[in-house]
Amino acid sequence: MRSLQLLAIQYAYENVRFWRNSIAAFFTVALPILMMMILCLLFGSQQTVVEGQPVYWSTFYVPSLSAMAVIGACFTNIAMEVSISRDRGLLKRYRGTPLPVSILVCAKLVHAVVLGFLLVICLIGVGVWVFDASVNGIQLSLFVVALILGSITFCALGLAVAALIPNAEASPAIVQAVVLPLLFISDVFLPMDNAPAWLQWIASVFPVRHFALILQSTFHPILASDIRVSIHLFVMAAWFAIGLVVAIRYFRWEPRR
Secondary structure (H helix, E strand, C coil): HHHHHHHHHHHHHHHHHHCCCHHHHHHHHHHHHHHHHHHHHHHHHCCCCCEEEEEEEEHHHHHHHHHHHHHHHHHHHHHHHHHHHHHHHHHHHCCCCCCCCEEEEEEHHHHHHHHHHHHHHHHHHHHHHHHCCCCCCCHHHHHHHHHHHHHHHHHHHHHHHHHHCCCCHHHHHHHHHHHHHHHHCCCCCCCCCCCCHHHHHHHCHHHHHHHHHHHHHHHHHHHCCHHHHHHHHHHHHHHHHHHHHHHHHHCCCCCCC
16 A cells, blocks of 8 residues: 555656656647547548548557657656666656655656556547547557557656666657658658558557557558567567667666766
């Protein structure tokens, strides 16, 4: 019970600390919603035919940008916040307090996951009520499972990248250099069906595309495929294991000298 109380207190602190950083809050929270509104205003009313059924493009943008929101909350936010806190000496001071290290790490991860889920709910609400995105036949249980697996995967990868970032000044450039190219080649903003085969192969190696595609396939029943869903889940689980191993092996509490 005391561990849960400590976790709740530290989570509340992480939440207050996040919202007081207006720049981080904007890029993590407002950017996915703003991107969806722009894309849906430009292309959301257009229709495409999938297996003989017309589908609004907004139906594809909602799960795709939900993936972007989760990645922003769980990967970008974690990697940058941890690396900056380490260089400022905050992690070193935390380690010298009676607060267990496991509680500190869990509070950061729980905050990122909860924030990602809230963003997904906001994106679905805006997409359905404003841009007529369809949720008929959504596989809710598999959609939630994909969100949970994607959240913990990108949290682990965020900690892994934070462990490899040399200093706080380099963290924004390194994190964005990793995330932005993958978002553009991973079916998040535009379909990659007509992209060169080598570019699709590169995208298929990383978890971003698999996360976006599994959310799309569980959000709209026409795109569902048991084989593809299994592959997407397996790839994300593999990247979770890689991120966890790298984070445990190379994580540092003090800035590099």
